[in-house]
Amino acid sequence: MVSSAYPLLGGGVSAAVGAGLPLPEPVGGMPASMEESTDSLSADFIKRLRDSIENSVTDLRSHREGYRRRLELYAGHGYGTNDENVDTPLNCYSLALRIYQRRLISGEPRVLVRSRSPDLQAEAYELALACEQLFREIRLKDTMREVVLQGLLSVGIVKVAVSPQQMDESIGFLHDSEQPFCDAVLLENFAYDTNAKRWEEIDWCGDRYRVPLEDVRNNPLFNQESVALLGKSETRKDEDLQQGNEEGSVQRLGAESNPFPNEIRGYATLWDIWLPRERMIVTLPDGNGPPLRIQRWDGPENGPYHLLCFDPIPGNIMPVAPGSHLESLAKLLNRAIRKLGNQLDRQKTNPTITPAAQNAGDGNTIQDAVDGQVLTVMDPKNVGEIRTGGIDQQSYAATLGLRDIFSWLAGNIDTIGGLSTSSDTVGQERLLAEGGNSLISDLDAKVTSFLAGVMTDLAWYLYSDPIGTRKLVKRLEGTSFQTTVDWGPERRTREFFLFEFEIDPFSVHARTPSERLQLVVQMMPVSLQMAQLQAALAQSGMELDMEGMWRLFTRYSGLTEFSELLRASGQPITGDPKQQQRSGTNVAGVPHEYIRRNVGSGRQQPALGQQALAQMMSTGNGKWESA
Numbered sequence: 001m002v003s004s005a006y007p008l009l010g011g012g013v014s015a016a017v018g019a020g021l022p023l024p025e026p027v028g029g030m031p032a033s034m035e036e037s038t039d040s041l042s043a044d045f046i047k048r049l050r051d052s053i054e055n056s057v058t059d060l061r062s063h064r065e066g067y068r069r070r071l072e073l074y075a076g077h078g079y080g081t082n083d084e085n086v087d088t089p090l091n092c093y094s095l096a097l098r099i100y101q102r103r104l105i106s107g108e109p110r111v112l113v114r115s116r117s118p119d120l121q122a123e124a125y126e127l128a129l130a131c132e133q134l135f136r137e138i139r140l141k142d143t144m145r146e147v148v149l150q151g152l153l154s155v156g157i158v159k160v161a162v163s164p165q166q167m168d169e170s171i172g173f174l175h176d177s178e179q180p181f182c183d184a185v186l187l188e189n190f191a192y193d194t195n196a197k198r199w200e201e202i203d204w205c206g207d208r209y210r211v212p213l214e215d216v217r218n219n220p221l222f223n224q225e226s227v228a229l230l231g232k233s234e235t236r237k238d239e240d241l242q243q244g245n246e247e248g249s250v251q252r253l254g255a256e257s258n259p260f261p262n263e264i265r266g267y268a269t270l271w272d273i274w275l276p277r278e279r280m281i282v283t284l285p286d287g288n289g290p291p292l293r294i295q296r297w298d299g300p301e302n303g304p305y306h307l308l309c310f311d312p313i314p315g316n317i318m319p320v321a322p323g324s325h326l327e328s329l330a331k332l333l334n335r336a337i338r339k340l341g342n343q344l345d346r347q348k349t350n351p352t353i354t355p356a357a358q359n360a361g362d363g364n365t366i367q368d369a370v371d372g373q374v375l376t377v378m379d380p381k382n383v384g385e386i387r388t389g390g391i392d393q394q395s396y397a398a399t400l401g402l403r404d405i406f407s408w409l410a411g412n413i414d415t416i417g418g419l420s421t422s423s424d425t426v427g428q429e430r431l432l433a434e435g436g437n438s439l440i441s442d443l444d445a446k447v448t449s450f451l452a453g454v455m456t457d458l459a460w461y462l463y464s465d466p467i468g469t470r471k472l473v474k475r476l477e478g479t480s481f482q483t484t485v486d487w488g489p490e491r492r493t494r495e496f497f498l499f500e501f502e503i504d505p506f507s508v509h510a511r512t513p514s515e516r517l518q519l520v521v522q523m524m525p526v527s528l529q530m531a532q533l534q535a536a537l538a539q540s541g542m543e544l545d546m547e548g549m550w551r552l553f554t555r556y557s558g559l560t561e562f563s564e565l566l567r568a569s570g571q572p573i574t575g576d577p578k579q580q581q582r583s584g585t586n587v588a589g590v591p592h593e594y595i596r597r598n599v600g601s602g603r604q605q606p607a608l609g610q611q612a613l614a615q616m617m618s619t620g621n622g623k624w625e626s627a
Contacts, residue, residue, distance in 0.1 A: 003568065026451045042292055045309055048286070049204065049273065051501035056191040067091040067154035068189050068250050070323050073330060074153065080254025092403070093330035097152050097323055099417035103440055105144045105446045109135060111455045114500040123491070124499055130470050130487055131459050136172070138181055140458075146184045147308055148447060153323045156308030156450070157185040159207055160457045174337060178468060180461035182454055185231070185305070188249060197315050205305055207274035213266040222292045229289050230268050245549055274303045274339075285534060288548045300457050308450045322443065329406050336399040346389035411439035456501045463492050463499075520565075525554065 076091045077083035088094075113128035115121050135141070147156035160182050163170075169179035175181050185207045216227055223431035269286035274297060281304075283293040297303070309319035353363050361375040369375055377383060407414045462468070469488035534544040550566050 010537070030221070041280070041291075044508065046282075046284075046291060049282070050206065050288075051420065051499055052193065053206075053271070053273070056169055056194045057192040060187070060191065063154060064188050066324065067150075068248075070153045070321070070327055071250055071253060073255065074149075074323070074583070081256060082254045087338060088334050089341060090334055090403075091330075092333060093323070093326060093407055095151065095417070096330075096406075096413050097327060097486070099413055099439065100322065101145060101148055104444055105141070105148050105451075108141050109144065109451055111135075111459065113501040114502065115457070116500065117500045118539070120494060120498055126472060126485075126487055126491065127459060127463060127499060129472060130462055131455065133470060133472075134180065134458060134462060135455075137176075137179075140182055140454075143182050143184050144447075144451060145560060147450075148407050150184065150187070151308040151310055151446075152321055152431040154187055154321045155189050156320055157207075158189065158306050158308075158454060159183050159185050160306065160454055160461075161304045162461055164221060166219050166221050167211070167215060170211045171209060178465070182458060186250065191307075193319065193541055194317075196317065199317055202317075203277065204273050204275050205303070206271050207281075208269060208271050208304070210267045210269050213268045216268050216292070217375065218272075223290070226290045226292045230285055232474070274305065276301075276303055295316055300460055302453070302457070305320075305529050306450060306454050306457075306473055307445065310446050324411055326406070329402070329409060333399070333402045333406055336395070336402055340391050340395060342387060343391045343395065347391070348388045348390070350386050353388055354386040370427075416440060452501060459499075459501060460496060465492075526553070 030050075070093075072082055072085045073088065074094050074097055075082050076088040076094055077086050111131050113124040113131070115124040143158065147158055150156040160180065162180050163175045163177055165177040167177055170476075171183070189208040190205075193202040196202040213230065216222055216230070219226070219227075227457060270292065271282075271284040271286060273282045273284060275282065279297045279501075281293075281295050281297050282291050284291055307317075310322055311320040313320055351366055353366070354519055357363065360378040362383060365377060366376055366383065398460075413419070450527075466489055467488050472485045472487045473482050474485050530544065530546060530549060534546065537544050
C-alpha cells in the first residue's frame with residue numbers, strides 16, 4: 001500500500017543518480033481514482049494476472065517447502081511442537097546461522113549522505129539525520145535482522161512504501177499514516193512472474209497480507225462494490241487452508257493445531273501486485289473477486305520490493321541460500337550424535353557371581369550394598385563384572401570429523417564465531433580469522449548493497465514528502481547549546497539526485513566495550529606514524545591533513561571514542577566530513593600573505609554563549625542530530 005501524495009519517479013532513483021538526471025520536484029495531489037486507472041487494465045488482463053499468480057504459487061512450492069524445512073531445523077526440537085519434525089541434540093545449523101547473522105547485521109544502520117555540490121553540505125546532514133530518525137522509528141535494524149535470516153535460509157524480501165492516511169496502523173500498530181515503512185515479507189506470502197529469467201524482466205510481483213475487515217469497509221481508497229463481495233470474516237485458520245492441504249504456514253510452526261481459532265475481529269486477505277510496465281499497483285482480494293483498488297505507482301522505478309539474494313543462480317530469480325549448503329551436513333551430524341546417544345543408552349554394567357556364591361548369599365549382599373560399603377563375601381574370585389554396549393570409538397571419531405567438516409564448510413565457523421582457537425600462536429590465529437572473514441566478506445557486501453537500496457528508497461520518500469515535517473536538533477560541537485529546527489518541505493527544495501547515499505559499513509556491526517577499547521589502543525601508535533609521514537611530506541612541499549585523516553579513521557572504524565580523545569582547534573574530531581574548509585589552511589605551491597593586526601587589549605569579546613548561538617544559527621556550521 002502506497003500513498004499517492006508522492007510524485008511519480010520518472011527514471012527511478014538508481015537510474016537518475018546513475019545518469020546524473022534531475023528528479024521531479026515534490027508535488028501534492030489526490031490519488032488517482034479507480035475510473036482513471038482502470039482504462040488500461042481490462043477484465044481479461046485481471047483474469048490473466050490471477051492465473052499467473054496461481055501458476056507462480058505452484059512454481060514456488062518447492063522453494064517454500066525448502067524454506068520451511070530449513071526453518072524447522074534452525075528452530076530445533078525445543079520450539080513448541082517442532083520436536084515432531086526434527087531432533088537436533090547438537091544444533092550446529094542454528095549456531096552457524098546466528099553467527100552469520102551477527103556478523104552481517106548487529107548494529108543500528110547509519111547512512112552517509114554526501115552532496116555533489118559543496119553548497120548542499122548542510123542539507124545533506126539534515127537528510128542523513130532525518131533518515132536515521134526514521135530508521136529508529138520504524139525499527140529498521142530489527143527488520144534487517146529478520147530479512148538477513150530469511151536470506152540465509154532462502155531469500156530475503158522487504159516491502160518499502162508509505163502507509164496511506166486512511167489505513168493508519170492497519171498492517172501494524174507501529175505504522176503511522178503518511179510515513180514510509182520497511183516490512184519483511186515471508187516467502188509464502190510472495191509471488192512474482194516466474195517466467196522471467198532476471199528480476200528486470202518481470203511483468204509483475206506482489207505480496208499477500210491481512211488487514212482488519214472493518215478497515216477495508218467504508219474506506220474511500222477501495223471500490224466498495226468489490227468490498228461488498230468479500231466474506232463476512234476470515235480467520236488465521238482460513239489463511240492456513242489457503243496455503244494448501246499439503247503445506248502449512250511457517251507462522252504456525254511449533255503451534256498446536258486448533259481447527260476453531262477464536263479472534264476478536266474479522267480479517268481480509270489481500271494482494272498488492274506491482275506492475276512495472278504499467279507503473280501501477282493493483283490490490284486484489286485473495287481467491288476470487290474484482291480488484292479493490294488500482295492506482296498509479298508513485299514510488300521509485302525499482303518498485304516497492306527488494307530481494308536479498310546471497311548466491312544467485314544464472315537464469316533464475318530465486319537464489320541458493322547459504323543455509324541450503326549446510327542443511328544436509330547438519331542433519332548428518334545430528335544423526336551421528338543421536339547414534340552416539342543410542343549407544344550410550346545401551347551401555348550396561350552387570351555384576352556376575354558363581355552358583356556357589358549365590359548359595360552362600362553373596363548375590364544378595366552385593367545387590368543390597370550401596371556405593372562404598374564394605375562387603376563380606378565367601379570368595380571374591382566368584383564375583384565378577386560384565387560391560388556391554390557403549391560408544392563405539394570409530395563412531396565417535398567420525399562424529400568429531402563431521403563436526404570439523406561442518407566448520408570448514410561454514411567458513412571456519414569456530415574461528416569466525418570465537419568458539420575456539422585453531423592454532424598455537426596469536427599470529428596464526430589472526431591469519432585464520434582473517435581467512436574466515438574473507439569467506440564471509442561476500443555475504444557482507446551483499447547485505448550492504450541491499451541495505452543501501454532500501455535506505456535510498458526510504459530517503460527518497462522522506463525528501464519527496466510534500467507535507468511532512470520533522471523536528472531536528474542542531475547542536476554545536478563541543479558545547480551543550482542546541483536548538484530545534486522544523487525540517488519541512490521548504491527545506492527540501494533541492495533536486496534529489498544532488499545527494500549521494502552510502503551505507504556506513506561499520507555501523508551495522510556491533511562491538512563489545514572490550515573490543516572497542518582494544519581497537520582504540522591499537523590505533524594510538526598510528527599517530528606516531530602519521531607524524532613521521534607528515535614530516536617526510538613537508539620536505540617535498542606537501543602537507544598531510546591530520547584532522548581529515550583522523551576523521552577518516554573515526555568514520556571507517558566506527559570508533560566514536562576518538563571524538564573524546566582528539567580535538568582540532570578545540571573541537572572534537574568526529575567521523576563526519578568537515579563542513580567547510582578553514583580559511584587559514586596552507587596549500588603547497590600557492591603563495592601566502594601574512595598580515596599582522598594590532599588589537600587593543602581593552603576590546604570586549606562576545607560572550608561564549610553568544611558565539612555559540614551565532615554559530616548555531618549559521619547555515620554551514622554545527623553538527624546535526626535527530627531529536
